Amino acid sequence: AQTVTQSQPEMSVQEAETVTLSCTYDTSESDYYLFWYKQPPSRQMILVIRQEAYKQQNATENRFSVNFQKAAKSFSLKISDSQLGDAAMYFCAYRRPPRGSTLGRLYFGRGTQLTVWP
């Protein structure tokens, strides 16, 4: 079974500063997808960023970027210029490659609670 590990239960950052959340995963596949989701107090999971394993270039979405290290099976999220609204639980997730299957099942880590201080 795929496992996703987030070793930081809690992180904090000062407003306008940069923070990095860590994630490692275990897989024998060479092609797969990785995601970071944000879950604010409203409980609704929101997709922050997605990375395809076959792409060497790290994904970027405005202030959010990833450091994808395929050989190390590491997928960290960097939040630049942190804002108060970034405070939430962040989940790293893995999805198997689609070949031979139409099932879009996500495997989630246990999450990192991010606090942003003014």
Place this chain on the structure above:
Amino acid sequence: ETGVTQSPTHLIKTRGQQVTLRCSSQSGHNTVSWYQQALGQGPQFIFQYYREEENGRGNFPPRFSGLQFPNYSSELNVNALELDDSALYLCASSRGPLEKLFFGSGTQLSVL
């Protein structure tokens, strides 16, 4: 375009009872996935429905069952509730099984 809505938002049941949770998918979406999120844990995949058929299932016992209707809304049914079933149940809809998931705000189930 309405988002994914789940009902009820909160529910309290006693052990042994049965419960039905509901999910209205976003317009244009034909796939619904259900996840269970226990306190302090990440979401765990329960099952996925695609065009009214079960498309895959996680490691949950048969007392967890589901339905998807012609309008692509969905129900999650849990029989013989156990204390460990207490969790947040998340529904997500998508344009297809491998497309981007849009989550609802969940149903918080407490089993006493």
